[in-house]
Amino acid sequence: MKNNKKKYVIPILICSAIAIFFSSGLRQQQPIEQLNIISAIGQDIDIKSDIVNYTTLFSVYLFGPQEKIESDVIKSTAANLGQTRQVRQLIDDKESILGSEKLVVESEEAAVFGIRNMIDILFRNPYLNDTAYMVVSKDKAADILNMNIKGYPSSGDFIAGLIKNSKYYNFFSDNYKIIDVFFAVDSEGRNITLPYIEIVDKGIEITGMALFKKDKMITKINTDELKTFNIIKENNVRGILTIQKNAKDYINYYATSKRKISCTKKGDKYNFTINIDLDGDIIENTLYKNLRSSSEKNDEFNRDMAQKVKKECDSFITKMRSQYKIDCLDLGQVAAAKNGRQTGVDWNSIVCDSKIEVNVKVKIDKTGRGDY
Numbered sequence: 001m002k003n004n005k006k007k008y009v010i011p012i013l014i015c016s017a018i019a020i021f022f023s024s025g026l027r028q029q030q031p032i033e034q035l036n037i038i039s040a041i042g043q044d045i046d047i048k049s050d051i052v053n054y055t056t057l058f059s060v061y062l063f064g065p066q067e068k069i070e071s072d073v074i075k076s077t078a079a080n081l082g083q084t085r086q087v088r089q090l091i092d093d094k095e096s097i098l099g100s101e102k103l104v105v106e107s108e109e110a111a112v113f114g115i116r117n118m119i120d121i122l123f124r125n126p127y128l129n130d131t132a133y134m135v136v137s138k139d140k141a142a143d144i145l146n147m148n149i150k151g152y153p154s155s156g157d158f159i160a161g162l163i164k165n166s167k168y169y170n171f172f173s174d175n176y177k178i179i180d181v182f183f184a185v186d187s188e189g190r191n192i193t194l195p196y197i198e199i200v201d202k203g204i205e206i207t208g209m210a211l212f213k214k215d216k217m218i219t220k221i222n223t224d225e226l227k228t229f230n231i232i233k234e235n236n237v238r239g240i241l242t243i244q245k246n247a248k249d250y251i252n253y254y255a256t257s258k259r260k261i262s263c264t265k266k267g268d269k270y271n272f273t274i275n276i277d278l279d280g281d282i283i284e285n286t287l288y289k290n291l292r293s294s295s296e297k298n299d300e301f302n303r304d305m306a307q308k309v310k311k312e313c314d315s316f317i318t319k320m321r322s323q324y325k326i327d328c329l330d331l332g333q334v335a336a337a338k339n340g341r342q343t344g345v346d347w348n349s350i351v352c353d354s355k356i357e358v359n360v361k362v363k364i365d366k367t368g369r370g371d372y
Contacts, residue, residue, distance in 0.1 A: 041104045098125060149203060219323075
């Protein structure tokens with residue numbers, strides 16, 4: 001009889017422990033209406049003389065009747081980022097929950113001042129969604145997050161989708177997440193690059209790319225340079241390239257760009273060779289007649305497009321070396337991997353003083369149903 005009782009003791013104890021665990025957890029839960037579910041985070045900065053004030057912005061979902069979802073922006077300002085938390089709780093009646101945020105917006109002023117403090121406080125928070133995207137805004141982050149975008153519960157949802165889907169036609173990568181910033185900010189031979197957005201007549205658009213030196217933004221490249229920059233810097237990205245003679249005669253080429261970099265060193269000088277392979281489809285053509293059936297026309301297009309892309313790449317690299325004076329292409333990372341890390345050299349200076357050669361190859365995969 002005693003043996004039979006012993007058989008039930010352990011199962012009973014296990015069931016009791018599980019019941020206590022779940023019941024204690026349920027007592028700590030709150031209705032969703034009493035929580036701030038964050039969709040986006042923003043940072044603005046105000047510098048007056050030697051006084052710096054940080055402003056943190058939380059775009060939070062508002063859950064209304066009939067499953068209607070809207071958003072509101074909670075703003076808190078203090079002498080440092082950590083103190084904005086205590087200020088926020090003095091004006092907000094709900095607990096803020098991280099983990100569902102899709103976006104972090106840094107105003108240009110904050111990015112120029114430096115985002116080291118923002119990176120630090122984000123990195124130390126174990127609840128952060130580090131796959132959220134990060135962008136730099138020409139406008140105040142408060143103005144960006146307070147915008148109403150038709151069809152979206154918050155502007156953060158719209159911008160996150162904008163960045164996520166930018167990779168299809170402008171040679172953008174998908175490496176603009178918070179975790180990418182964590183890796184890039186102190187990696188040898190690398191610099192942060194983030195999409196640059198601003199408010200325009202039609203709403204919010206990507207208007208360029210913010211280039212950083214360590215944690216500080218130093219310049220912005222516009223959309224005219226953007227595709228070229230992405231082709232040189234990124235690997236396995238897609239976009240449209242155009243050769244246009246006039247308003248009616250042009251060709252559009254939807255290509256995948258693959259990039260390989262080699263590095264050699266002679267004495268104290270480094271030489272970099274960037275090989276770019278473009279492979280894609282003709283999506284529109286009124287410039288090259290009989291492109292589908294003529295190998296000569298095919299070769300002519302390949303040659304013309306390769307020359308055009310190479311010329312644009314060479315022009316950007318010249319500007320990078322003479323005006324930007326930073327290694328925004330992460331060539332220093334390649335050199336450090338081959339020739340030794342932690343040598344104390346300034347890769348920005350070395351790369352800008354190096355020979356950089358670009359080679360471009362073009363291949364047509366498909367021409368569509370034929371010439372029209």
